[in-house]
Amino acid sequence: MSFQFEVLKTDPSGARLGRLTTPHGVIETPAFLPVGTAGTVKGLSQQALEELGVQILLANTYHLYLRPGHELIREMGGLHRFMSWRGAILTDSGGFQVFSLADLRKVTDDGVVFRSHLDGSEHFLTPEKAVEVQMALGSDIMMVLDECIEYPAGHERAHAAAHRTLDWARRSREHYATHGDAGRQMLFGIVQGGTHADLRRENAEQLVELDFPGYAVGGLAVGEPHALTCEMAAEAAAQLPADRPRYLMGVGYPEDLADYVRLGMDMMDCVLPTRNARNGCLFTSQGRVHIKNAQYANDPRPVDEGCRCPVCRRYSRAYLRHLFLSNEILGAVLNTHHNLYFYLDIMRRIRESMIFGDLAGFSTELQARLETGPS
RNA sequence: GGACGGGUGGGUGAGUGGCUAAAACCAGCAGACUGUAAAUCUGCCGCUCCUUGCGGGCUACGGAGGUUCGAAUCCUCCCCCGUCCA
Numbered sequence: 001m002s003f004q005f006e007v008l009k010t011d012p013s014g015a016r017l018g019r020l021t022t023p024h025g026v027i028e029t030p031a032f033l034p035v036g037t038a039g040t041v042k043g044l045s046q047q048a049l050e051e052l053g054v055q056i057l058l059a060n061t062y063h064l065y066l067r068p069g070h071e072l073i074r075e076m077g078g079l080h081r082f083m084s085w086r087g088a089i090l091t092d093s094g095g096f097q098v099f100s101l102a103d104l105r106k107v108t109d110d111g112v113v114f115r116s117h118l119d120g121s122e123h124f125l126t127p128e129k130a131v132e133v134q135m136a137l138g139s140d141i142m143m144v145l146d147e148c149i150e151y152p153a154g155h156e157r158a159h160a161a162a163h164r165t166l167d168w169a170r171r172s173r174e175h176y177a178t179h180g181d182a183g184r185q186m187l188f189g190i191v192q193g194g195t196h197a198d199l200r201r202e203n204a205e206q207l208v209e210l211d212f213p214g215y216a217v218g219g220l221a222v223g224e225p226h227a228l229t230c231e232m233a234a235e236a237a238a239q240l241p242a243d244r245p246r247y248l249m250g251v252g253y254p255e256d257l258a259d260y261v262r263l264g265m266d267m268m269d270c271v272l273p274t275r276n277a278r279n280g281c282l283f284t285s286q287g288r289v290h291i292k293n294a295q296y297a298n299d300p301r302p303v304d305e306g307c308r309c310p311v312c313r314r315y316s317r318a319y320l321r322h323l324f325l326s327n328e329i330l331g332a333v334l335n336t337h338h339n340l341y342f343y344l345d346i347m348r349r350i351r352e353s354m355i356f357g358d359l360a361g362f363s364t365e366l367q368a369r370l371e372t373g374p375s
Numbered sequence: 376g377g378a379c380g381g382g383u384g385g386g387u388g389a390g391u392g393g394c395u396a397a398a399a400c401c402a403g404c405a406g407a408c409u410g411u412a413a414a415u416c417u418g419c420c421g422c423u424c425c426u427u428g429c430g431g432g433c434u435a436c437g438g439a440g441g442u443u444c445g446a447a448u449c450c451u452c453c454c455c456c457g458u459c460c461a
Contacts, residue, residue, distance in 0.1 A: 037411050058410070096410045104412080117412040148410075190410095221409045229409095250410035271411050278414045279407085294404070324414090325403095332414050 002183045003213065005245045009354060013262040014237070017354040020245055020266070022140040023184060024080060024088040027055045029245065030261045032347045033090060033269035034340055038063050039083045042274055043336035046085050051310075052340055053348075055087050056140070058269045061133050062094035062125065066116055070136035078138030090269075091139035093130045095146035095165075095190065095218065096250065107147060109164060127168040128175040131187065135180060142180075143216060144172040146190040151223040158194025161219075162203040165192040173210050188214040188247060191236040195224050200232050204239035215240045216247040217265070230259055237264040254283050254346055255370035258363035261350050273343045277335035280324045283342045287370055289317070291335065296321045309341035 004021040011017075018029040034041045034049065037060040041049060049057065059079060064070060076082040079089055097114065098105060104115045111126035127145045134142035145168050147161040169189045176187045189212035193199030207215065217236045220229045233248055240246055247267040248260050260268055273283065282289040284304035289296075291303070302312035303320060311320075311334045323331030346366065353362040 033410090035411065042411080042414085060411080063411085090410095092410050097412090099410090101412070143410080146410095216410080218410065223409090247410090252409055256409090268410095270409050271413090272409055275411060275413065275415085276408060279416090280414090281408075290406080292405090327414070329414080335414095 003186055005214070005243065007242065010242075011262070011354055011357075011359050013359060014264040015261045015350075015354060015359055016242075016264060016266055017351060018245070018266055022056075022088045022186075024086060024140055025055055027088055027267075028351060029266040030347055030350055031056060031267050032257070032343050033058045033267060034343075035269055035271045035274060036083075038067070039079060041336070041340075043278065043332045044340065046083065048337060049085075050087070052337070052344055054340075054344065056090060056267075057085070057087065058090050058092060059083075059137070059139065060094070060097075061091050061130055061137065061143075062097045062114070064091075064137060065094075065125075065133045066118055066123070070133040074136040074138075078136075080138060088140040089137075090141035090247075090267075091134045091137055091143060092249075093134070093143040093145045094125050095143065095148050098146075099148035099150065099219075099222065102150070107164075109167070111145070112147075127171040131172050131175045131180065135185065138185070140185060141214065142176070142185055142187045144169045144187065144189055146192055146218055148192070148219045148222070149194055151195060153194045155194075155196050155199070158192075158196050158199050161194070162192040162199050165190060166203060166206055169207055169210055169212075173212065182213075186213045188212055188216050188245075190216045190218040190249070191240075192219045193232070193236075194219060195228050195232055197231065197235045200235040201239060204236040208239060208241060212244070214245040214247065216249050218249045220248070221251045226256060226259075229256075230263060233260060233263045233265065240264075253370075254343060255367050257343075257346055258350055258359065258366055262359065262363060270343075273339035274336050277337075277339040278332045280331075280335065282320075282335055283339050283370075285342075285369055291317065291321050291324050293321075303338055304342070307338070307342065307345075309338050309345075311335075311338040311341070 002023045007016045007018045009017040020027040020029055034054055034057045036057045039059055041057060073079055073082050098107060098112055104117060106113045111124055114123045114125060116123060130145040146165040149161045189207045189210060191204045191207055193203045217233050220232055237246060245266045246264060248265040251260055251268050251270055280290060280292045282291055282303050285306045289303055296317040299317040301317055303317055304312050315334060320334060349362060353359045
């Protein structure tokens with residue numbers, strides 16, 4: 001058995017401390033997945049990721065299919081070998097691109113026609129094709145193709161997308177059953193339903209009937225209030241089997257991570273730590289630091305005085321500001337390193353607080369300190 | 376000494392009578408970023424006043440004067456800079 005998910009402990013809140021075993025190592029959950037869309041976590045080497053303790057990262061089916069091409073990656077021995085990554089990899093299906101490349105695609109019941117953002121060429125992505133590509137990539141966890149919709153979306157539209165996603169999940173499941181290798185790759189289904197509780201519930205229920213080894217909740221954190229995100233995640237989680245991993249896709253702000261864990265989520269991924277780092281926004285225990293701000297010009301202190309990351313141990317705000325304003329590559333590298341450390345450290349502390357049974361306390365503390373984001 | 380070309384807001388640099396407090400870019404200041412079309416994007420960026428409004432006043436395109444209802448734009452003189460000729 002190459003895959004195994006164990007829930008070691010369940011918190012009264014519903015939070016789970018767990019362990020997901022994959023052919024590429026063990027993942028301690030709740031886990032945060034750094035985003036490495038194009039087979040790289042922008043700004044960080046694989047060695048740096050290892051040093052940060054990253055156990056699993058996310059890559060993107062659509063992007064890698066376009067460039068360098070999944071067949072090339074297959075030839076090169078799969079994505080792990082191609083990018084020299086020993087840890088686990090989860091590949092997103094391209095479902096998010098249905099949302100983010102809205103101007104460049106057309107969705108039908110059969111699949112999605114994309115016009116490549118690289119060269120304008122047309123590509124038809126079906127649920128079967130998405131599985132096919134991910135099989136070539138050899139990711140540990142594959143995601144079904146889904147239709148991620150915008151917020152706000154009316155009941156009818158959300159229903160249609162959820163229904164279509166469910167149908168695609170069924171097709172993906174079938175294709176995976178006949179062509180895939182369950183010992184080598186898992187396939188996760190995705191719950192959709194917009195911000196409508198009844199749709200979330202119904203969609204999750206029906207998805208569970210398809211018996212996936214793990215489940216994701218998608219289509220959230222696309223502009224709706226945080227409380228609504230939580231409500232929808234909870235609605236879906238209530239329908240999901242306790243013995244399968246749950247993955248909340250695309251979240252979130254650091255101060256919200258513990259909330260999602262308490263809703264019973266085991267995995268999360270987000271571009272915020274990496275993208276914001278490149279845009280000069282650093283996450284700290286005292287809130288956000290816009291490193292380009294004039295007030296840091298001659299500030300000798302580390303970005304986060306309480307942080308033990310290699311960046312905070314060595315460099316001043318003044319220097320990081322200088323690197324950022326000078327558009328020096330090292331600025332992006334160091335900022336990314338710090339932000340990712342910060343996120344991973346929060347997850348580490350969430351897991352620790354679960355062991356000692358004070359997750360609620362940690363969650364409250366986190367919220368109080370980080371209250372600087374948009375509300 | 377002569378012939379051309381040129382002097383525009385912190386920088387580069389458009390503009391050759393009104394739509395110009397003056398394009399664009401850079402720099403500067405602030406903000407956004409949630410399964411990455413993102414080292415991206417947005418706003419502000421002469422001074423000042425308030426009833427903060429596609430508001431009022433003042434100052435501004437090398438300097439001084441002039442033409443004109445109106446000038447960064449036209450004319451005169453002067454000062455600088457560049458290239459070439461003697």
